[in-house]
Amino acid sequence: MREHVAALHAELVRYNLVVWTAGNVSGRVPGEDLFVIKPSGVSYDELTPENMVVCDLDGNLVEGEHAPSSDTAAHAYVYRNMPEVGGVVHTHSTYASAWAARGEAIPCVLTAMADEFGGEIPVGPFALIGDDSIGQGIVETLKGHRSKAVLMRNHGVFTIGKDAKAAVKAAVMCEDVARTVHVARQLGEPLPIAQDDIDRLYDRYQNVYGQRSPR
Amino acid sequence: MREHVAALHAELVRYNLVVWTAGNVSGRVPGEDLFVIKPSGVSYDELTPENMVVCDLDGNLVEGEHAPSSDTAAHAYVYRNMPEVGGVVHTHSTYASAWAARGEAIPCVLTAMADEFGGEIPVGPFALIGDDSIGQGIVETLKGHRSKAVLMRNHGVFTIGKDAKAAVKAAVMCEDVARTVHVARQLGEPLPIAQDDIDRLYDRYQNVYGQRSPR
Amino acid sequence: MREHVAALHAELVRYNLVVWTAGNVSGRVPGEDLFVIKPSGVSYDELTPENMVVCDLDGNLVEGEHAPSSDTAAHAYVYRNMPEVGGVVHTHSTYASAWAARGEAIPCVLTAMADEFGGEIPVGPFALIGDDSIGQGIVETLKGHRSKAVLMRNHGVFTIGKDAKAAVKAAVMCEDVARTVHVARQLGEPLPIAQDDIDRLYDRYQNVYGQRSPR
Amino acid sequence: MREHVAALHAELVRYNLVVWTAGNVSGRVPGEDLFVIKPSGVSYDELTPENMVVCDLDGNLVEGEHAPSSDTAAHAYVYRNMPEVGGVVHTHSTYASAWAARGEAIPCVLTAMADEFGGEIPVGPFALIGDDSIGQGIVETLKGHRSKAVLMRNHGVFTIGKDAKAAVKAAVMCEDVARTVHVARQLGEPLPIAQDDIDRLYDRYQNVYGQRSPR
Numbered sequence: 001m002r003e004h005v006a007a008l009h010a011e012l013v014r015y016n017l018v019v020w021t022a023g024n025v026s027g028r029v030p031g032e033d034l035f036v037i038k039p040s041g042v043s044y045d046e047l048t049p050e051n052m053v054v055c056d057l058d059g060n061l062v063e064g065e066h067a068p069s070s071d072t073a074a075h076a077y078v079y080r081n082m083p084e085v086g087g088v089v090h091t092h093s094t095y096a097s098a099w100a101a102r103g104e105a106i107p108c109v110l111t112a113m114a115d116e117f118g119g120e121i122p123v124g125p126f127a128l129i130g131d132d133s134i135g136q137g138i139v140e141t142l143k144g145h146r147s148k149a150v151l152m153r154n155h156g157v158f159t160i161g162k163d164a165k166a167a168v169k170a171a172v173m174c175e176d177v178a179r180t181v182h183v184a185r186q187l188g189e190p191l192p193i194a195q196d197d198i199d200r201l202y203d204r205y206q207n208v209y210g211q212r213s214p215r
Numbered sequence: 216m217r218e219h220v221a222a223l224h225a226e227l228v229r230y231n232l233v234v235w236t237a238g239n240v241s242g243r244v245p246g247e248d249l250f251v252i253k254p255s256g257v258s259y260d261e262l263t264p265e266n267m268v269v270c271d272l273d274g275n276l277v278e279g280e281h282a283p284s285s286d287t288a289a290h291a292y293v294y295r296n297m298p299e300v301g302g303v304v305h306t307h308s309t310y311a312s313a314w315a316a317r318g319e320a321i322p323c324v325l326t327a328m329a330d331e332f333g334g335e336i337p338v339g340p341f342a343l344i345g346d347d348s349i350g351q352g353i354v355e356t357l358k359g360h361r362s363k364a365v366l367m368r369n370h371g372v373f374t375i376g377k378d379a380k381a382a383v384k385a386a387v388m389c390e391d392v393a394r395t396v397h398v399a400r401q402l403g404e405p406l407p408i409a410q411d412d413i414d415r416l417y418d419r420y421q422n423v424y425g426q427r428s429p430r
Numbered sequence: 431m432r433e434h435v436a437a438l439h440a441e442l443v444r445y446n447l448v449v450w451t452a453g454n455v456s457g458r459v460p461g462e463d464l465f466v467i468k469p470s471g472v473s474y475d476e477l478t479p480e481n482m483v484v485c486d487l488d489g490n491l492v493e494g495e496h497a498p499s500s501d502t503a504a505h506a507y508v509y510r511n512m513p514e515v516g517g518v519v520h521t522h523s524t525y526a527s528a529w530a531a532r533g534e535a536i537p538c539v540l541t542a543m544a545d546e547f548g549g550e551i552p553v554g555p556f557a558l559i560g561d562d563s564i565g566q567g568i569v570e571t572l573k574g575h576r577s578k579a580v581l582m583r584n585h586g587v588f589t590i591g592k593d594a595k596a597a598v599k600a601a602v603m604c605e606d607v608a609r610t611v612h613v614a615r616q617l618g619e620p621l622p623i624a625q626d627d628i629d630r631l632y633d634r635y636q637n638v639y640g641q642r643s644p645r
Numbered sequence: 646m647r648e649h650v651a652a653l654h655a656e657l658v659r660y661n662l663v664v665w666t667a668g669n670v671s672g673r674v675p676g677e678d679l680f681v682i683k684p685s686g687v688s689y690d691e692l693t694p695e696n697m698v699v700c701d702l703d704g705n706l707v708e709g710e711h712a713p714s715s716d717t718a719a720h721a722y723v724y725r726n727m728p729e730v731g732g733v734v735h736t737h738s739t740y741a742s743a744w745a746a747r748g749e750a751i752p753c754v755l756t757a758m759a760d761e762f763g764g765e766i767p768v769g770p771f772a773l774i775g776d777d778s779i780g781q782g783i784v785e786t787l788k789g790h791r792s793k794a795v796l797m798r799n800h801g802v803f804t805i806g807k808d809a810k811a812a813v814k815a816a817v818m819c820e821d822v823a824r825t826v827h828v829a830r831q832l833g834e835p836l837p838i839a840q841d842d843i844d845r846l847y848d849r850y851q852n853v854y855g856q857r858s859p860r
Contacts, residue, residue: 327737
């Protein structure tokens with residue numbers, strides 16, 4: 001599990017979602033009230049299975065020599081309150097963060113966005129780091145929402161998934177659609193997709209796509 | 216053929232036309248009613264000649280252990296209805312998809328665009344995945360058109376070519392001109408190129424350029 | 431020290447902050463009135479610990495076979511006048527330089543910016559190379575300012591830090607926020623962050639974040 | 646010489662100035678009426694000293710198994726008419742080509758641009774490939790101009806230099822300033838630099854900068 005979560009950080013780097021140490025992946029340990037997360041202030045080049053840290057669902061360090069990511073409280077809050085979530089990702093990826101800086105949801109004008117997010121990507125509240133505010137903002141926004149991504153106002157993006165890899169995929173797709181819709185809107189208004197069509201695309205993608213798993 | 220089509224996917228990655236698994240290349244098997252295509256939901260790093268799949272022109276799996284790409288029906292429809300086509304590529308590349316999201320054709324304001332596409336890059340209809348709608352939209356738009364690329368509304372781009380490599384080249388050039396014309400228009404209107412000059416450039420490029428093959 | 435400063439230039443390349451030879455890192459030699467800096471006109475591929483040069487705080491060459499960077503006088507002026515500074519970085523990174531070309535400070539509309547810079551990133555004066563003008567402009571702008579980065583008008587960005595690595599981090603973060611705020615503003619006005627919240631974020635980040643060092 | 650010119654094409658790739666085969670470098674053979682240039686339609690990965698071609702100053706193939714670049718006539722015209730030129734580069738780099746598509750010169754609002762180009766980067770005429778029109782447009786625009794780069798209308802950029810490396814540097818810097826000035830203008834007007842200051846910067850850079858050579 002440490003190895004898997006450590007390796008997934010390379011996807012954040014590959015898709016240019018992070019600079020320096022500003023982004024992190026966590027994954028719930030199956031069958032236990034624990035999750036694996038990036039250590040704080042460690043560069044992506046230096047991440048190894050060994051220096052990943054393990055926390056309980058209150059965000060307390062259980063195993064590891066480094067302090068856990070400064071975003072650990074937000075991850076922990078999500079795991080405590082959304083039992084279906086097995087992975088959480090946080091980034092300040094450029095285009096998603098730009099929508100977040102304006103406090104504007106990304107409208108669903110691409111079929112790939114209907115597939116992955118089932119509609120718009122919503123905006124969560126402005127929240128300061130240091131207590132459960134960020135976690136609460138994520139959970140309030142995403143509970144009962146199709147979207148696996150939330151744009152936290154003036155901050156960045158959090159994504160969730162059934163496991164860490166699905167959350168990473170959501171982070172990659174979120175930035176991709178944030179960028180494409182941004183570029184589209186620079187020269188005019190994108191054409192809307194009818195709600196019916198969004199629903200059909202989302203249903204199909206959740207149930208048919210891929211090799212073995214539905215996502 | 217499997218090896219060739221597998222290797223061409225690396226060009227999609229190299230030119231940043233795809234993220235995660237969202238893009239695919241196929242190539243017609245010369246002399247047979249078959250084509251090779253990417254398996255569904257498999258990452259570009261994991262593509263090998265062995266896991267590529269072979270389909271008949273109705274899109275049925277003929278050979279391979281994985282399910283074919285979810286876009287297989289569209290590829291198959293093109294091969295059935297455009298016998299001159301030997302390769303098909305589909306991507307959600309950022310700038311081409313942005314034009315597609317607005318449902319706007321890319322005007323021919325670059326000599327490289329006149330060379331490769333012979334004029335504007337047209338927009339195809341909005342079409343849902345699941346039947347022949349996408350394939351029909353591609354064929355209706357490109358039949359009798361000089362352009363080897365079509366911007367499918369709110370979706371992405373499909374390109375065709377005499378073989379898979381030519382279709383990949385068209386996908387690379389489509390994104391390149393989509394980006395340059397976008398950037399040009401951000402600060403004003405690009406100057407038009409006279410139709411006569413577009414015709415001359417297109418004729419010359421189709422007949423003179425390159426080492427041995429006309430394309 | 432030469433090895434460390436030489437290696438840090440690779441971060442400028444990795445984060446696309448520089449092209450050709452247009453950017454440089456220097457680091458103060460601990461306990462001595464000396465600093466290590468990039469040689470002039472040498473490409474990043476060719477930088478080695480051996481060809482880095484050592485200068486005194488007047489910018490005179492003390493050790494090394496190459497001429498020091500043409501920006502050495504500005505680095506030297508900073509070290510002479512800001513004893514707390516242990517590292518200086520200069521780049522023409524695209525988005526920071528674009529704000530500098532308009533002579534416009536980057537407003538603090540991202541929590542990451544409050545963390546790292548404690549508020550807006552200010553603009554320094556237009557100054558010609560060749561004497562102490564650039565150094566003076568940097569010091570006048572950054573003395574008593576929270577920001578570790580200054581946008582020199584029509585020129586580029588200079589960043590400072592307690593050591594060379596911290597200055598490189600500031601250069602990376604400066605371009606990152608310059609880009610994100612630019613992108614945000616392309617489609618409307620970013621939402622402001624209250625000064626109180628900026629202060630809280632800055633205080634926390636300077637005192638809590640990371641493994642062992644406060645920055 | 647073939648080795649040097651072949652290797653310089655890697656810089657076009659490194660700085661993202663080219664896609665597929667759309668860009669080329671040539672270098673005059675010192676002391677002879679010959680130049681080395683890229684073969685037509687060969688990918689950058691496949692370039693070797695052996696497959697580079699040698700042409701005379703009328704653009705005729707003198708040595709090599711491949712056809713010379715389709716832009717050879719333009720390169721040859723420049724060498725015939727500007728004896729001080731030892732290298733020529735042609736690209737369709739995105740931002741430079743976007744200015745060229747609008748037929749708009751890049752204003753000199755960055756000190757790095759004053760250094761390298763001594764003022765604005767001018768626009769050359771619209772010209773079709775196939776005779777000396779492109780070469781004439783380049784020479785007419787650059788003769789007696791400080792700029793080493795010309796934006797050919799609706800086409801792309803040509804740069805010249807005392808040797809092939811200097812021309813490549815000019816191509817890299819041209820795209821860099823084209824991008825930065827574009828980005829600056831997206832959110833307002835860049836501040837002008839006084840002509841006197843441009844002159845001082847240009848003079849200094851041509852005479853002082855670098856290790857041994859003035860450029």
